[in-house]
Amino acid sequence: MLNKYPLWKYLLLGFIVLFTLVYAAPNLYGEDPAVQVSATRGATVELSTLDKVQDILKQANISPKSTVLENGQILVRLSSSEEQLIARETISAQIGDGFVTALNLAAATPAWLEAIGGSPLKLGLDLRGGVHFLMEVDMDEAISKEQEQMVQDLRADLREQKIRYRGIEKASTETGVILRFTSQEILDSAIDYLKPINPGFTFDEKETSGTFYLTISMTAEKLKTAKEDALQQNLSILRNRVNELGVAEPLVQRQGTDRIVVELPGIQDTARAKEILGATATLEFHAVDSDTDVSDALAGRVPASSALYKERDGQPVVVKKKIILTGNHIVDAQSSADEYGRAQVNISLDSQGGSKMSRFTKNNIGKPMATLFIEYLPTGKKKANGKSETEKRIEVANVATIQAQLGRSFRITGLDNTAEAHNLALLLRAGALTAPIQIVEERTIGPSLGQQNIDNGIKAMVYGLLAVVLFMFVYYRKFGAVANTALLFNIVMIVGLMSLIPGATLTLPGIAGIVLTIGMAVDANVLIFERIREELNAGKSIQRSINEGYSNALSTIADANITTFITAVILFAVGTGPIKGFAVTLALGILTSMFTSIFGTRAIVNALWGGRNDIKKLSI
Template identity: 55%
Template sequence: MLNKTPFWKYILVIFVVGITALYAMPNIYGEDHAIQISASNNATVSEELKTSIERSLKDKGIEIKGIELENERILVRLLDSDTQLVARELIDSTLDNDDFVVAMNLAPDTPDWLEAFGANPMKLGLDLRGGVHFLMEVDMNSATTKAYEDVVGDFKLQLREERIFYRTVVQNADSVDVIFRDADMLEKAQFYLRNQFGNLSITERDDLTLRATFLEARLAEIRDAAVKQNVTIIRSRINQLGVAEPLVQKQGQERIVVQLPGIQDTAKAKEILNATATLEFRMLDEKNDVRDAMRGRAPAGSEVIYHKNGQPYLLKKQIMLTGSHIIDANSGVDQYGVPNVSIDLDSKGGAKWSKATKENIKKPMATVFIEYKTTGERDVNGKLVFEKKEEIISVATIQGQLGSSFQITGLDSPTEARELSLLLRAGALIAPIQIVEERTVGPSLGKENIELGMTAIIWGLAAVLVFMLIYYRAFGVIANIALVLNLVMIIGIMSMIPGATLTLPGMAGIVLTVGMAVDANVLIFERIREELRDGRSPQQSIHFGYDSAFSTILDANITTFIAGLILFAVGTGPIKGFSITLMIGIATSMFTAIIVTRVLVNSIWGGRRVTKLSI
C-alpha cells in the first residue's frame, strides 16, 4: 500500500529528535556569574578550603547561589556581577595569591540531571559571550639565545669526551666561539664539530678560534618551535581561568592569538599568560661552601639558588639538561610507597642526559624552575621588561647512568610529585611572550548581540511559518513542525560537537538556514500539486511528489554543503562560524524535510482513502 512508513523510520525520527532536543535543553538555563579558585605551585584545593570560603562569604553577608568542588577547583556561583566583584575582592584578600588563582568567569547553570548525560550549552564566541582577545608576540631573541646556551653545554661536554682541549667557550649574541691554545686542537675540533653538528656553520677565525652559528633552516626551526611550544603552555595555563572553549593559535611567524570567551578578569588573564617558565637540571657544587658564596665569594662557575622551602644551595652554572627535551612526565610511587616522577626524553635529550649522568653518579642534582614575569615596564624599543625568578623544586641523587627514561625521587608528598609532573609535562617556554594587542568585549555587549541575533532568528522563523501556513494549509503545518524541529536539532548538534563555537556570523547562518530549510518542502509540495493537477490520486501524488523531488533536493543541498566546507577549510574566525552553522543546517534540513515530514504526512494521510488534500 502506498505511503506506509516502516517502523524503523519512526524509531529513527524519535531517536534523532529526542537526542538533539536533550542536548539543546541546557541552552535554556543560561549562565551564572562565578568565581573559580584553582591551586598553583604546591597548594591544594580541599573541602576544608571550600568550607572556609563559604563561611567567609556568609560572614560578610554575601549571598551565594551555590559552591562546588570538582576537578580540583572550587566554583562559587553568585547572583549578579556586582556581588561577583565584591566576592572576588574578599576571596583574594583571604587566600595567598602565590598559591591560588582566583578568576572571575561565567559558569553554565545546567541542571545535574542534564550534566549526567554530558549535556552542556553551546560554546559561544567572543562576540556573543564577551571576553578578552590577546595578540601575543614571542621574544625570538630569547629563543635563539637559549638555543646557543645549549650549544655551549654540548660543545664543552663532547669536546672533553673526545679529549680535545680548548681554552674557553664563549657565547655571543648570535654565535658561539671556541678558543684554542694551538692549531692542532683547533683542526681536530673543527673536523669533529662539523661532523657532529650538521645544523651549525663552523668557521675558522684568525685568533685560534672556531665560530659556530646556526644555519638559516635551523633558526627557522627554533623560532617555529618556540611559538608552538608557547601555544601548548598557554593552553594548559588557560585551564586555571576556567575558560570553556578558548582559542589559541599561531598567527604569522612570531605571534599567537588568544581568545578567552566569558573571562571578565583581564588582569588575572594577563598575569597568567605573561608568566614564562622553563626547567633546568643542574649539579650541586659540593667542593665549595654555600655560606661563602652567600657572602659574595661564589666561584666563577657556580651560583646560589634557593629551594622553595627557603634553603640555599650552591649550583654549578653549567646546565645538564633543559625541560625542552621532556616529552612526557607522570607522577607515581615506588614499591616502598615513596612518591616519584617518571620522565621520558626525546632522542637528543636522552643521549645528552646519558653522557651527563654517567660522569655524575652518586652526586646530587637539582631541578630548577625558572619563571619570567613582566615588570609592567617597557624598554627603549617598547617591549615589556621581564624579571627572572629561579627556584629549586627538587634535589635528588643520581643513582646510575640514565637514558631517555628516568625517575626523580626525594619528593615530600604525592601532591608535590603530581605538581612537578604537571610542570614537566607542560614543557618549557624557551622564549618570553608579550601582549602587543588587547581587545575586551563586555558581557553586556555580548548579551546585546545575542538578543539581536535571536530577534532576527525569531522574526525570520515567524515570517516563514506564517507564509507556509497560509500558502500550503495543512501541509504548511507539517512543514512548520519540521522547521521548528530543524532549529532544535541545529542547537542540539552545535551543543554536542566539542569544537563548535557559535558566533554572530554563525547566528546569521542559522537565519539563512531557516529560510533555506523550507526550500525542500516547497519543491515537494509543488510537485504534489502538479501530480494532483495531472489527475493522479492523492496517495499517488504524495508518493510521486516525494520521490521525484528527492534528486533535485539532494543536488541543490550537496552543492551548498560543498561551498560551506570550502569556507570552513580556508576561512578563519567569523567565516568558520558561519560555515559550521550553514553545514549543520543543511544536514538537519535534509533530514527534517525528507524524512520527518514524510513520516508525519504518512501518519496522517497514508494508507487511507483520501479524496482531497489540503495543500
C-alpha cells in the same frame, strides 16, 4: 503500498527527535550568576577557606543558592547579578592575599540531565564574555637558547673527535658562537669535521696575537627557521596549557612573526589564566659541585664550569653548569603527597631522557644532584627595540643524594604546598615554553555585552523564522504547516547536536549560520512541493504525485546541499575564529535540514495522507 512507512521507521525518527530534544533541553534552564574563588601560586583552597567564604557571606546577609568546593575552587551560586557583584566585592575584600575572586556563570542544568551528559551550548567570547590576550614571544631569548645549545653540542662534538680547543663561548653580537684554537692546523681540522654536519651555518676564521678564532653563525635562512620554530612550539605548548585550564573551544593562533592571540570564552578568572599561560617554568637537573667551598663561591670565587644559585630559604648551592637533563624530556607530571604528607611532583621522562638520567645516576650513586626551577619574569622595562624585557630567575628546588640508579620515573620534592605542586605539574605536563612570552595586551569582554549580542542574534533568528513560517503556511497551506513543523525540529536538532558535540561552540557568526540555515531548510520542501504540484497538474493520482514528488526532487536537493556543505568544510579548514563558528553551524544545519526536510516531512505526509484512496484534493 505507496507512501507508507513501516513502524520501525517512525520509531527511529521519533527516537532521533527525542534524543536531540533531551540534549537541547539544558539550554532552557539558563545559568546562575556565580562567584569563583581560586588560589594563586603559593596558596591553596581548602575546607577552611570554604568555611571562611560562607562566614563572609553570612555577615553580609547574602544567602547563596549553593556554595561548593570542587576541583580546588569554590563556586558560589547566587540569585541575581546584583547579589553576584556585592558578593564578589565582599569576598575579595575579606578573603585575604593569595586568592582570586572572579565573576562567573554556572550552568543551572538539573542533576538528571547532567547525569546523562547533558549540558548547555558552549558560547564563544563574543556571546559569553571572557578574556583576550595578545602575547609576544621574546625572540632574542629564543636565539640565545639556540646559541647555548650550539655551545654544548660543539663541545661534545670536539671532545668526541679529540680536537683540542682553548675556549668556546656565545658570540655577543652575532647569532652564533666563537671557538678559540692554538694553531691553524687544529682550526682546519675542526672546520673539516664541523662544516659537513652543521648545514645552515657560516664559518669565518681569523687570527689575532697567536690565537686562532672560528666564528660559526646562523645563516639568514637558519635564523628565520629558528624563530619560526620557536613561535610554532610556543603555539603548541599554549594550546596544551589552555586544554589544562579546561576552556571550551579556545582560540590560540599566531599574529605576525612574534605574537600569539589567545581568547578564552567564559573565563572570568583572568589572574589564573595569566599565571598559567604566561608562566615559563621548567626544570633542569645538574650535578652539585661538591669540590667547591660554598664560602669561596659567596666570595666570588666560582669555577668557570660551575654556578652559584640559592634555594628558596636562601641556602646557597654550587652546581655544575653542564645540564644533565632539561624539562623538554618530561612527558608526564602529576602532583601528589609523599609518605609524610608533603607535596611532591611525580615525573615521567621520554626514552631519551630516561636513558640520560639512568646513565648519569648509575655513575654518580652517593653524590648530590640539584633540581633547578627556572622561570622568566617581566621586569616592566623595554629593550632598545621596544620589546618588553624579561628576567631569568633560577632557584634550587631541591638537592637530593642519588641513592640508586634512576630510570624514566622519579619524584621532585621541596615544594611549599599542594597548590604549588599542582601548578608545577600542570606546566611541566603542558611543556616548557621555548622562549619567554609576555602579555602585551589584555581585553576582557563582559557578560553584559555578550548578552546583548545573544539578544540581537535571537531577534534575527525569530524574525527570519516567522517570515519563513508565514510564507510557507500561506503559500502551501497544510503542506506548509508540515514544512514548518520540520523546520522547528531542525532548530532543536542543531541546538541539541551542538550541545552534545565536544568542543562545539556557538559564536555570533554561528548564529548567522543558523539564521541562514532557517532560510535554506525550506528550500528542499519548496522543490518537493512544487514537484508534487507538477505531477498533480499532469493528471496523476494524489498518491503517485506525492511519491514521485519526493523521489524526483531528491537528486536536485542533494546536489545543492552537497556543494554548500563542501563550501562549509573548506571554510572550517582554512578559516579561523568567527569563520570556523559560521562554518560549523552551517555544515551542521545542512545535515539536519536535509534530514528533517526529506525524511521528517515525508514521515508526517505519509502519516496524514499516505495510502488513502479517499482523498480528492491536497491542501498544497
